[in-house]
Amino acid sequence: xxxxxxxxxxxxxxxxxxxxxxxxxxxxxxxxxxxxxxxxxxxxxxxxxxxxxxxxxxxxxxxxxxxxxxxxxxxxxxxxxxxxx
Numbered sequence: 001x002x003x004x005x006x007x008x009x010x011x012x013x014x015x016x017x018x019x020x021x022x023x024x025x026x027x028x029x030x031x032x033x034x035x036x037x038x039x040x041x042x043x044x045x046x047x048x049x050x051x052x053x054x055x056x057x058x059x060x061x062x063x064x065x066x067x068x069x070x071x072x073x074x075x076x077x078x079x080x081x082x083x084x085x
Contacts, residue, residue, distance in 0.1 A: 015041025 012018050018037040028036045045052075078085050 013041075014039045 015038060018034075018039070020037045024037070025032070075085055
């Protein structure tokens with residue numbers, strides 16, 4: 001079927017590649033948008049939602065503190081240069 005002897009099953013990969021025949025393409029109104037054929041690969045996440053949110057919350061807290069410190073440093077530089085904010 002294919003030049004190098006690969007089968008459709010070997011080539012079809014959800015989220016990446018799909019061999020579609022003319023009947024399937026006709027059924028889709030001859031639209032060749034890949035999403036109509038390839039699909040979406042859903043990856044299972046092993047980390048529970050609550051654990052992820054706790055980690056994200058800690059990271060956000062750290063970043064907000066860092067933002068405060070950097071903002072203060074910028075204000076000090078402007079003050080040293082006699083510019084008002």
